[in-house]
Amino acid sequence: MKNSRLGSWLTIVLGAAYFLIPLIATVEFSLRMKRGEYSLEAYRVVLTDPRFQATFGYSTLIALATIVVGVLLVVPTAYWVQLRLPRWRPVVEFVTLLPLVIPPIVLVFGFLRLYNSSSWLPLTGSARGTDVLLTLGYATLALPYMYRAVDTGLRAIDIRTLTQAAESLGASWPTILFRVILPNVRVAVLSGAFLTFAIVIGEFTIASLLNAPAFGPYLQLIGANRAYEPSALAIIAFMITWACMGLIQVVGRGANRYRAAR
Amino acid sequence: MSFLDIVNLQKSFGSAYAVKNFNLSVVRGEFVSFLGPSGCGKTTTLRMIAGFEHPTAGLIRIDGKDVTNLRPNQRKIGMVFQSYALFPNMTVAENVAFGLKVARKPAEEVKARVAEMLKLIGLPHLGDRYPYQLSGGQQQRVALARAIAPKPQILLLDEPLSALDAKIRISLREEIRAVQRELGITTIYVTHDQEEALSMSDRIVVMNEGQVEQIGNPFEIYNRPSTRFVASFVGTLNILRAKVVDGASGRVAVDGQEIILPHGLPVSGAGEATLALRPEAITLNAHDASGSRLDGTIDEVSFLGSVIRIRVRLQNNIVTLDTFNNVGHRPPERGQPATISFAREDVLVLDEPQAA
Ligand SMILES: Nc1ncnc2c1ncn2[C@@H]1O[C@H](COP(=O)(O)OP(=O)(O)O)[C@@H](O)[C@H]1O
Ligand SMILES: [Mg+2]
Numbered sequence: 001m002k003n004s005r006l007g008s009w010l011t012i013v014l015g016a017a018y019f020l021i022p023l024i025a026t027v028e029f030s031l032r033m034k035r036g037e038y039s040l041e042a043y044r045v046v047l048t049d050p051r052f053q054a055t056f057g058y059s060t061l062i063a064l065a066t067i068v069v070g071v072l073l074v075v076p077t078a079y080w081v082q083l084r085l086p087r088w089r090p091v092v093e094f095v096t097l098l099p100l101v102i103p104p105i106v107l108v109f110g111f112l113r114l115y116n117s118s119s120w121l122p123l124t125g126s127a128r129g130t131d132v133l134l135t136l137g138y139a140t141l142a143l144p145y146m147y148r149a150v151d152t153g154l155r156a157i158d159i160r161t162l163t164q165a166a167e168s169l170g171a172s173w174p175t176i177l178f179r180v181i182l183p184n185v186r187v188a189v190l191s192g193a194f195l196t197f198a199i200v201i202g203e204f205t206i207a208s209l210l211n212a213p214a215f216g217p218y219l220q221l222i223g224a225n226r227a228y229e230p231s232a233l234a235i236i237a238f239m240i241t242w243a244c245m246g247l248i249q250v251v252g253r254g255a256n257r258y259r260a261a262r
Numbered sequence: 263m264s265f266l267d268i269v270n271l272q273k274s275f276g277s278a279y280a281v282k283n284f285n286l287s288v289v290r291g292e293f294v295s296f297l298g299p300s301g302c303g304k305t306t307t308l309r310m311i312a313g314f315e316h317p318t319a320g321l322i323r324i325d326g327k328d329v330t331n332l333r334p335n336q337r338k339i340g341m342v343f344q345s346y347a348l349f350p351n352m353t354v355a356e357n358v359a360f361g362l363k364v365a366r367k368p369a370e371e372v373k374a375r376v377a378e379m380l381k382l383i384g385l386p387h388l389g390d391r392y393p394y395q396l397s398g399g400q401q402q403r404v405a406l407a408r409a410i411a412p413k414p415q416i417l418l419l420d421e422p423l424s425a426l427d428a429k430i431r432i433s434l435r436e437e438i439r440a441v442q443r444e445l446g447i448t449t450i451y452v453t454h455d456q457e458e459a460l461s462m463s464d465r466i467v468v469m470n471e472g473q474v475e476q477i478g479n480p481f482e483i484y485n486r487p488s489t490r491f492v493a494s495f496v497g498t499l500n501i502l503r504a505k506v507v508d509g510a511s512g513r514v515a516v517d518g519q520e521i522i523l524p525h526g527l528p529v530s531g532a533g534e535a536t537l538a539l540r541p542e543a544i545t546l547n548a549h550d551a552s553g554s555r556l557d558g559t560i561d562e563v564s565f566l567g568s569v570i571r572i573r574v575r576l577q578n579n580i581v582t583l584d585t586f587n588n589v590g591h592r593p594p595e596r597g598q599p600a601t602i603s604f605a606r607e608d609v610l611v612l613d614e615p616q617a618a
Contacts, residue, residue: 161347164314165405167334168341169361169412183351 023238030231042232051218052233059207059215062131063200066138067193070146073139075189078151079181083159096147099140104205107137112209130210137206142199146192153188154181190251194244202237265290265448266311266416271320273306280306282472284320288465291446293439295459298469299495304452307469308418311450313337324415340409340447342419346401348393354404355380355389361412379407382441399430406438410445417442417449423458435462456496460484468492490612493538500544500581501612502537509533517577521554524607536612543608544583546572546600553605556581560598574600 033041046052081092099107111133115123123129159181166176182189207214219237223230264287271284281303288294296304309315311322313334321330329337340361348357358379362372380386383403393401402422409417422438423431439462442449453459459466460480468475468483468491476488487493494501504514504521512523514535527535558576570593574581581602585593594600 157350158345158347161343161345162349164312164334165341165343165347165349165408166360167314168312168337168339168418169408170335170338170364171360172335172364175364180349180351184349186351 026231026234030228030235033228042228043236046222046229046232046236055213055215055218056201058213059201062134062138062212062214063197065131065135066142066200067196069135069139070142070192070196071189074143074146074150074192075182075185076177078147078154079159079177082151082154083163093147096143099142100144104137104141104203105209107140108206108209111137111206124210130212134206134210134212134214137210138196138200138203141203141206142192142196145195145199149188149192149195150185153185156188157184187251191248194248198241198244201240263290264288265292265325266450267321267323268307268311269321269323271307271310271322272318273303273310273315274318279472281310281317284474286467286474286477288448288450290448293442293449293451293462293464295451295453295463295466296469297453297456297459297466297496298475300454302469303472304454304469305420308420308450308452311416312339312341312418338412338415340412340414340417342402342405342409342417342422344421344424346393346398346405346425348401348405348408350393352392353389354385354391354393354396357393357404358389358407358411360408365412375411379411382444383407383437397430398426399434402426402434403437406441410441410447415448417447418452419449420452421454422451423453424455431458438462460496468495470495487610490536493610493612498541498582499610500539500541500583502539502579502581504535504537506533506535516556517579519556519576521556521609522606523609523611525611527611538610538612539581539604539608541571541583543604544581544602545604546574546583546585546594546602548601548603553603554609555601555603557599557601560594560596560600562596563593565593572600574602 030042031038031040033039033045077092081089112124113119115121115129115133117125123133162180162184163176166180171180202216202219203214204216204220206212208217208220219230219233222233266286266288268284268286271281272279273281284303284307286294296307298304306315310317313329313332313336317330321328323329324337348354349360352360355376358376359372362375367375376389377386380389383406385400385403385407388396388400388404393404396404402425405422419438423434426434435458438451451459451462460483463480465477465479466483467477470491476483476492478486478488483492483496487496493499502516504516506527507513507515507520509527512526513520514523514527514537515521516537523535523537527533556576558574558581560572561575561580562573564571565587568587569584570587571582571584572594574583583602587593
């Protein structure tokens with residue numbers, strides 16, 4: 001009894017060490033830019049770098065566009081599959097899982113072959129075209145997370161009966177989707193959105209090969225050429241991800257209260 | 263002039279029929295119940311009227327107009343579900359307003375109608391609550407208000423009280439009926455609870471295995487069931503096996519004791535007949551000797567409060583009857599001899615007798 005207690009504590013300590021030591025070391029290192037004292041100099045340099053602001057702003061915009069595309073793609077699909085095509089569910093689930101199996105490098109090479117400047121649709125030839133490709137590529141990468149989040153959210157409400165109730169009251173399909181279904185999976189959509197944001201902000205492969213002015217390639221560039229700033233950037237990126245996770249928790253808690261009495 | 267016409271309606275799922283040869287005419291303002299055991303096709307029929315299922319054959323007319331091929335949102339139908347199905351993201355008032363907003367009614371009209379509906383269901387103060395803050399009974403009342411707010415042509419209710427506990431079920435049943443009467447709205451009410459159907463309906467459609475067994479008002483359904491199924495499904499029945507003594511004059515013997523049926527049987531020789539008696543048609547140890555009598559012994563006495571249920575064994579046949587509790591009168595005890603009597607007209611003949 002006592003032994004197994006000790007064993008589990010040991011596991012926790014080891015796991016925490018594995019996770020925390022590199023983190024602490026990185027933090028510590030990022031604070032040592034000024035010789036002989038701890039300072040936030042590295043963070044100041046990073047945050048005032050115009051390239052940081054430009055690439056971070058660009059990636060944020062792309063992330064927002066990705067979320068919009070993802071929601072418009074996933075919510076109606078998941079809804080329709082659950083309501084009318086339950087037999088197609090395994091197929092759709094398989095498709096949404098593909099981005100986890102196929103590496104992004106394959107995706108981006110496909111993009112480059114299909115949409116290069118001498119192709120029928122030369123999307124890579126212009127900045128706007130690249131933005132579109134990047135957004136669609138990211139929507140694909142985020143698909144497994146977005147789909148699963150929304151699908152679970154839909155399963156928690158009785159969409160069939162709610163749809164019928166709305167239909168009998170005279171509602172059309174767009175009304176049902178936007179006024180009845182979407183508001184009731186808001187929380188699921190939000191968690192999908194935060195996951196999408198976290199993925200898009202740090203993504204390197206696709207952005208780099210499409211030569212997009214995104215945050216991922218900037219991280220890599222700094223990492224290859226500087227000493228202290230990459231550590232500061234890593235910590236910043238880490239905090240953004242954790243903020244996203246934290247927000248998922250917060251909205252999720254709100255949803256539980258909202259559903260508690262049902 | 264009927265308002266809702268259902269003509270030869272059929273629905274099959276694969277090779278199995280869920281509804282077969284369903285015919286019904288409902289007049290404006292009528293309250294009609296579909297009554298039958300689970301799986302008999304009540305919901306499927308209701309969903310075809312609502313437009314959620316497309317019939318395999320047959321047609322549905324509302325107010326003279328063929329709606330068989332109209333989508334649910336074009337039929338002007340109010341629907342109440344067993345699971346309430348209120349929109350969880352909307353307040354009570356927003357739920358009730360939904361159909362009116364979809365119909366693009368002006369804002370003041372919506373507001374007035376919502377207030378009127380909430381008053382009608384007795385919840386005028388709860389407009390700002392969310393569904394999860396209400397009890398089941400309150401939620402179902404809101405669902406009713408939401409369904410009738412846009413003034414539908416027909417109100418459809420699918421076992422709306424099944425999820426509620428007994429006390430609320432009875433009070434809500436009266437409330438639904440009162441609201442229906444006040445608005446004069448044509449209503450179809452699906453239930454498997456015979457008491458609900460008998461107490462609320464103008465007419466009852468008794469269904470079994472996808473088919474209509476009998477259509478009639480509660481009095482007819484209960485007192486003059488036209489099929490064996492109706493007789494046994496509606497109310498509790500004593501089933502008696504009898505030997506035919508003389509078919510033409512209706513003389514039969516129950517465990518060797520002869521009685522006379524209300525009408526002659528279309529058999530000449532000997533045979534078996536199945537008879538039925540409602541518990542409330544039977545009197546125990548009556549003094550006057552009119553009607554039919556059978557002797558037996560008291561088999562069991564259950565004290566249920568205001569009612570005492572007594573089981574009398576004849577020989578092979580057993581008869582259950584109810585008597586009212588009476589302070590000055592002790593109930594009989596097990597093993598005592600007893601005589602049951604009943605009017606000749608109260609005997610139902612279930613099966614046409616078979617030649618032995
Ligand atoms: N969507 C469906 N697919 C296949 N069979 C169905 C479907 N809906 C109902 N049924 C079948 O039709 C019959 C009648 O069902 P239903 O109308 O729900 O009965 P009730 O409401 O009287 O309990 C049942 O045998 C049921 O299994
Ligand atoms: Mg049913």
